[in-house]
Amino acid sequence: MSENKELRIPVEYFDNGWKKGEATISKTAISFAGLTIPFKEIQDLEKLNFEGKEAIRIKKDGNYYLHFGNRQDQIFRYLAFNLKSDRFAVYFLSPATRGGVVVSDSKWDKGYLSITDEALWFLSTSRQIRISIENLGSVGKDVRTVGKKQRVVLVITHVENGEVITSFVLCPETTMDMLQEYIKNIIDRHKPNEDLSEIEEQILTMVYTGVDSVSVESILGITTEELNKLYDRLVNLGLARVVKIRKEIELTPRGVALVSDIMKKAAR
């Protein structure tokens, strides 16, 4: 895939089911099933599980799903590096913390921060980390020790599999200012328009932390009905989704009588 060479490689592509074919990958485009997609027209790229296969999703107007067998990672890396995007040479540390705990075996990597229409990427020869724009949480500067020196880094928080991750970016100051502003604008565009009350913020924090609904009620001193109303608002704001509706019951007199029998039986 270097210089002017083209790579021809077996591929499975999804078209009302997985079909076998051949892909051609050049310096500027990928072709398969009679279709050519120039890299500069790729709007997004993602690795995901699709219709029973580990696939690469290429977005260009619509979505195309491809599977390259044991060369999947290699092709993904090549496509990621050739995406038409704003790209900045940086050092990055991702993840720095996960779920509030420092990831001790994470290392600084030299590569690029790349921004496409739908995602922010950390790209190096060994890693291609994609952060969907809707998963971005916050961006800010802080001082960190990098190579035994104190340096200002960009701290980006994002969500991955339901956990808050922080990643650090180190680059020249002018680039950092621009990146911070750019990412902040992206985050602001995705924020809900309405402000949250203190109690709503507390509920979000508790749900993230893993506190169950009964404990949320107890910690906040509110009733189930009040909590349900607050949950509804968070759902309507697009900040949460309903995963379970629990039933609460009370015993009928027959049920109560049965419990007495159960206790007697247990005492025998």
Add this chain to the structure above:
Amino acid sequence: MPKVLIVDDTAFMRKLLRNILFSGGFDIAGEAENGKQAVEMYKQLKPDIVTMDIVMPEMNGIEALKAIKKMDPNAKVVMCTAVGQEQMVKAAIKLGAKGYIVKPFQAPKVIEELKKVSGMS
């Protein structure tokens, strides 16, 4: 079960940590809302582990850590910080903090970290 002293100036965070730690098999020795109170309570309660917020009124978490370590060099203190308090965390580690957790945290991670520090895992 290890006894934990929770130190945080916001009542909400104290309640949240109490809930997490209790369900994680820890006993709650007590709660303090600033560093000064934490030092006093440490003396009285002798907890096995302390979760210590960094930014607090009266006496901050770093000063409280210093005082507790002076009193008990083997004290196990886990600093509890918000994103952006790296410099304070570094100072805390130098002063003998055994670990730190960053807000917002998730219950299983907090329990894992505290178990590690307390020697339960």
